Amino acid sequence: MTPMHARGLALPFLFFCLSSLAACGGALAEGRSQFDKGSYPEAKQTFASAEVDSRSWSDAKRAEYALYRGLTLGALGDKAQAGVWLREARAIEDAHPGSLDPQEAQRLHLGLESSQ
Numbered sequence: 001m002t003p004m005h006a007r008g009l010a011l012p013f014l015f016f017c018l019s020s021l022a023a024c025g026g027a028l029a030e031g032r033s034q035f036d037k038g039s040y041p042e043a044k045q046t047f048a049s050a051e052v053d054s055r056s057w058s059d060a061k062r063a064e065y066a067l068y069r070g071l072t073l074g075a076l077g078d079k080a081q082a083g084v085w086l087r088e089a090r091a092i093e094d095a096h097p098g099s100l101d102p103q104e105a106q107r108l109h110l111g112l113e114s115s116q
Contacts, residue, residue, distance in 0.1 A: 028061060028068075030046050031043045031047045031050065032068050034046055035075070038075075040075045040076050047068065048069075064089075066085045066088040067104055070086035071111050073085060082115045
């Protein structure tokens with residue numbers, strides 16, 4: 001493989017990697033921002049549309065996603081579905097301690113209490 005050919009392959013690969021990272025951070029950051037602003041119906045839609053992609057995210061991002069999807073559903077009054085996602089976040093945190101930062105872990109604890 002010539003150096004020019006290698007460079008030609010590197011650029012599309014780099015673009016793919018960067019776009020994958022942006023997709024993860026983009027949907028999660030957008031949904032969390034909507035949640036923080038109280039735009040729960042919009043956050044619910046954002047999180048639902050990111051579900052398939054979220055399966056390939058890191059444990060930390062997946063735990064954060066499950067946490068905020070659960071909190072969003074709880075804020076909308078859907079305690080049953082909120083519990084499903086909050087328990088998912090707890091399972092990830094239990095399997096991989098530190099996946100959630102201390103503030104998120106506290107939110108998870110409070111969310112689980114209120115979803116029961």
